[in-house]
Amino acid sequence: xxxxxxxxxxxxxxxxxxxxxxxxxxxxxxxxxxxxxxxxxxxxxxxxxxxxxxxxxxxxxxxxxxxxxxxxxxxxxxxxxxxxxxxxxxxxxxxxxxxxxxxxxxxxxxxxxxxxxxxxxxxxxxxxxxxxxxxxxxxxxxxxxxxxxxxxxxxxxxxxxxxxxxxxxxxxxxxxxxxxxxxxxxxxxxxxxxxxxxxxxxxxxxxxxxxxxxxxxxxxxxxxxxxxxxxxxxxxxxxxxxxxxxxxxxxxxxxxxxxxxxxxxxxxxxxxxxxxxxxxxxxxxxxxxxxxxxxxxxxxxxxxxxxxxxxxxxxxxxxxxxxxxxxxxxxxxxxxxxxxx
Amino acid sequence: xxxxxxxxxxxxxxxxxxxxxxxxxxxxxxxxxxxxxxxxxxxxxxxxxxxxxxxxxxxxxxxxxxxxxxxxxxxxxxxxxxxxxxxxxxxxxxxxxxxxxxxxxxxxxxxxxxxxxxxxxxxxxxxxxxxxxxxxxxxxxxxxxxxxxxxxxxxxxxxxxxxxxxxxxxxxxxxxxxxxxxxxxxxxxxxxxxxxxxxxxxxx
Numbered sequence: 001x002x003x004x005x006x007x008x009x010x011x012x013x014x015x016x017x018x019x020x021x022x023x024x025x026x027x028x029x030x031x032x033x034x035x036x037x038x039x040x041x042x043x044x045x046x047x048x049x050x051x052x053x054x055x056x057x058x059x060x061x062x063x064x065x066x067x068x069x070x071x072x073x074x075x076x077x078x079x080x081x082x083x084x085x086x087x088x089x090x091x092x093x094x095x096x097x098x099x100x101x102x103x104x105x106x107x108x109x110x111x112x113x114x115x116x117x118x119x120x121x122x123x124x125x126x127x128x129x130x131x132x133x134x135x136x137x138x139x140x141x142x143x144x145x146x147x148x149x150x151x152x153x154x155x156x157x158x159x160x161x162x163x164x165x166x167x168x169x170x171x172x173x174x175x176x177x178x179x180x181x182x183x184x185x186x187x188x189x190x191x192x193x194x195x196x197x198x199x200x201x202x203x204x205x206x207x208x209x210x211x212x213x214x215x216x217x218x219x220x221x222x223x224x225x226x227x228x229x230x231x232x233x234x235x236x237x238x239x240x241x242x243x244x245x246x247x248x249x250x251x252x253x254x255x256x257x258x259x260x261x262x263x264x265x266x267x268x269x270x271x272x273x274x275x276x277x278x279x280x281x282x283x284x285x286x287x288x289x290x291x292x293x294x295x296x297x298x299x300x301x302x303x304x305x306x307x308x309x310x311x312x313x314x315x316x317x318x319x320x321x322x323x324x325x326x327x328x329x330x331x332x333x334x335x336x337x338x339x340x341x
Numbered sequence: 342x343x344x345x346x347x348x349x350x351x352x353x354x355x356x357x358x359x360x361x362x363x364x365x366x367x368x369x370x371x372x373x374x375x376x377x378x379x380x381x382x383x384x385x386x387x388x389x390x391x392x393x394x395x396x397x398x399x400x401x402x403x404x405x406x407x408x409x410x411x412x413x414x415x416x417x418x419x420x421x422x423x424x425x426x427x428x429x430x431x432x433x434x435x436x437x438x439x440x441x442x443x444x445x446x447x448x449x450x451x452x453x454x455x456x457x458x459x460x461x462x463x464x465x466x467x468x469x470x471x472x473x474x475x476x477x478x479x480x481x482x483x484x485x486x487x488x489x490x491x492x493x494x495x496x497x498x499x500x501x502x503x504x505x506x507x508x509x510x511x512x513x514x515x516x517x518x519x520x521x522x523x524x525x526x527x528x529x530x531x532x533x534x535x536x537x538x539x540x541x542x543x544x545x
Binding site: 213286 | 375406407
């Protein structure tokens with residue numbers, strides 16, 4: 001309940017000069033004490049210590065997020081003379097310093113969330129949709145794996161039928177007394193093989209389309225989801241940073257830092273809001289596309305399989321014509337389940 | 342006795358399967374490229390891509406959102422992310438640009454003056470977009486089979502491609518569903534540009 005309240009409050013505008021609610025003070029005190037235990041350094045460190053903490057954080061093997069991937073392009077506050085003096089080395093130092101600070105803040109936020117103390121912005125509806133997408137993808141991957149197994153079985157069955165047909169045809173030539181009987185069986189096996197190849201083509205098409213849906217179409221949206229989750233973490237890290245500064249003493253030094261923290265927070269908030277909108281849109285489009293693709297593929301799969309097992313060659317061929325699937329011409333390499341790997 | 346025969350059949354199948362694995366081995370994988378396909382609604386994006394996929398170009402409805410098609414060619418597989426071209430969908434195009442290695446822009450050569458101007462504006466926006474501006478562009482002047490279709494020269498001039506896209510890698514090709522060979526040749530040229538990019542990357 002407390003986390004829920006904090007989560008909802010977090011999405012509202014945070015006043016620059018407002019103090020936290022009285023109810024939150026004990027929570028913040030607990031948070032600060034836990035952080036001092038977890039982190040070597042506390043929240044009131046100066047910049048030099050923060051940079052050291054950042055390096056230490058990287059040394060621990062934690063994955064940095066934020067500025068490492070999106071280098072900051074904000075102008076340096078120093079004058080042109082200083083810029084010339086420092087040159088490229090200075091620029092690189094600034095980038096690394098900002099990256100270190102950003103990594104430190106995000107790592108701190110991540111750890112505080114893991115330990116159940118830090119507040120986390122929650123968009124419950126969106127996160128439920130994201131979790132549903134991940135679960136759906138796992139299930140479609142299972143269907144994909146089973147589809148590949150099916151093509152492997154069909155392929156080996158066709159090999160057997162082909163060999164059996166050849167054997168019967170050979171014996172038909174060598175056994176005049178049983179020529180007709182062997183001949184019938186040879187023709188039957190070869191017809192089964194032919195229809196099986198048609199079915200295999202249909203199932204291969206099904207598998208290929210599901211593969212594209214899972215590994216490309218769904219992955220495209222999940223890529224944006226990962227960016228959104230990283231942006232959410234950054235947003236919460238800088239929101240926490242701003243809240244802590246707001247609770248601190250007010251003097252000339254802290255006022256400047258407060259204004260700087262407010263500007264940085266606003267940048268990360270804008271990025272978070274944009275990515276949240278992107279994810280919402282892409283989830284809708286993905287759902288429409290998934291339904292369209294699966295409607296077609298499931299119809300194809302059902303029609304082909306039922307026609308094959310009903311022994312209805314005409315209907316089987318009509319199914320592939322209906323979906324305009326062009327089987328490879330004779331002479332071309334046969335579709336192999338290995339190609340689907 | 343029948344159980345024994347079933348067992349023998351399964352063993353034989355395993356043998357065949359094993360032999361298939363030994364003899365064949367996995368075929369060499371063709372390189373894959375991720376492309377984005379954009380253009381106004383009705384320009385023919387879905388029909389062209391369906392034709393290349395050996396799918397039916399009939400019963401094509403306007404694309405809402407996006408769809409991804411794996412388009413196989415002899416020397417590469419193109420994963421084409423096709424985006425709907427309707428007014429209310431174009432504003433979301435940029436959300437799908439990330440990760441693209443090339444761009445396919447489809448325009449209706451026989452469209453109205455207004456639509457042609459809109460297509461020009463959309464192409465210019467794409468050519469300047471930070472996530473696309475370094476990529477090779479294949480610009481397809483579709484519906485060349487229609488009487489009102491403008492020629493490639495007219496389109497190049499109207500779209501101001503020479504001055505605007507100078508220094509970029511772009512191909513402008515006429516096409517229609519009637520001429521699949523020309524269409525495939527256009528894509529082969531794009532694949533060549535993509536392969537050049539790959540080699541440059543390897544060199545660096």
